Amino acid sequence: MAHREPVAPGPALSLRGLAKAFAGKPAVRGVSLDVPAGSFFGLVGPNGAGKTTTLSMATGLVRPDAGRAGVLGVDVWERPLEAKRLLGILPDGVRLFDRLTGEQLITYSGLLHGLERGTVAERTAELLAAFGLTADARTLVVDYSAGMAKKAALAAALVHAPRVVVLDEPFESVDPVSAANIRSILAGLVASGGTVVVSSHAMDLVQRMCDHVAVVADGRILAAGTVEEVRGGRSLEERFVELVGGQGPAEGLTWLRA
Numbered sequence: 001m002a003h004r005e006p007v008a009p010g011p012a013l014s015l016r017g018l019a020k021a022f023a024g025k026p027a028v029r030g031v032s033l034d035v036p037a038g039s040f041f042g043l044v045g046p047n048g049a050g051k052t053t054t055l056s057m058a059t060g061l062v063r064p065d066a067g068r069a070g071v072l073g074v075d076v077w078e079r080p081l082e083a084k085r086l087l088g089i090l091p092d093g094v095r096l097f098d099r100l101t102g103e104q105l106i107t108y109s110g111l112l113h114g115l116e117r118g119t120v121a122e123r124t125a126e127l128l129a130a131f132g133l134t135a136d137a138r139t140l141v142v143d144y145s146a147g148m149a150k151k152a153a154l155a156a157a158l159v160h161a162p163r164v165v166v167l168d169e170p171f172e173s174v175d176p177v178s179a180a181n182i183r184s185i186l187a188g189l190v191a192s193g194g195t196v197v198v199s200s201h202a203m204d205l206v207q208r209m210c211d212h213v214a215v216v217a218d219g220r221i222l223a224a225g226t227v228e229e230v231r232g233g234r235s236l237e238e239r240f241v242e243l244v245g246g247q248g249p250a251e252g253l254t255w256l257r258a
């Protein structure tokens with residue numbers, strides 16, 4: 001069992017007025033949000049809502065134009081090294097170090113986080129087994145399927161036993177058995193006092209798995225709270241469509257039906 005620091009008081013993630021525009025076009029328009037420590041938090045929203053940009057600013061990957069982000073009371077942009085020790089991050093579309101094997105990816109992540117070689121070797125072997133990657137440990141990540149690469153990146157994000165884990169669409173491309181496995185690993189992390197934040201398009205999954213949720217659209221938070229509060233007696237999917245607005249039946253495309 002990994003040694004864990006006592007949980008600092010206050011929220012696991014504290015976002016205040018985060019804003020970002022790309023080439024003058026706002027992607028995130030002043031997001032303020034507290035993610036309670038010890039929560040399993042879902043971030044949902046339509047394509048292009050600003051989920052990835054928000055999570056990237058919250059974890060020190062994209063510099064905000066305005067606003068602040070804190071992890072367990074540590075300012076992500078003022079004390080980045082300290083913040084990154086507390087964080088485990090699965091960024092969107094990870095293909096960064098794909099000339100490494102899965103085993104090397106996890107190992108180097110552990111070493112970069114300052115863990116001892118022996119600890120890294122033990123944890124890497126356990127993580128490879130937990131994610132069903134042992135047989136492919138020495139295969140280059142570039143030759144992995146999308147789901148395998150996602151699992152390797154997730155393992156690399158967990159090797160230093162972070163207190164706060166932020167995962168951008170961790171279940172995308174992952175098969176149902178692996179997804180169940182990942183869910184149980186993450187639930188274990190939450191049960192031991194850690195905090196998990198996931199972005200996802202799977203409303204039923206978020207409703208079942210998460211205890212808190214925020215709905216984002218057009219760079220703003222439309223609703224946030226416990227899953228029960230946000231869904232207000234309806235399914236999360238129904239509430240989501242109500243908040244975000246349905247698109248109505250697709251018009252045009254007559255040539256497709258010809």
Ligand SMILES: Nc1ncnc2c1ncn2[C@@H]1O[C@H](COP(=O)(O)OP(=O)(O)OP(=O)(O)O)[C@@H](O)[C@H]1O
Nearest residue numbers: 022023026027045046047048049050051052053054
């Ligand atoms: N690096 C970038 N350069 C230019 N525009 C960007 C960049 N990253 C994001 N955007 C724009 O910012 C907006 C929000 O994108 P973001 O990826 O944060 O949304 P998302 O909610 O994660 O979407 P999805 O569910 O489709 O992954 C979009 O309009 C997108 O085109």
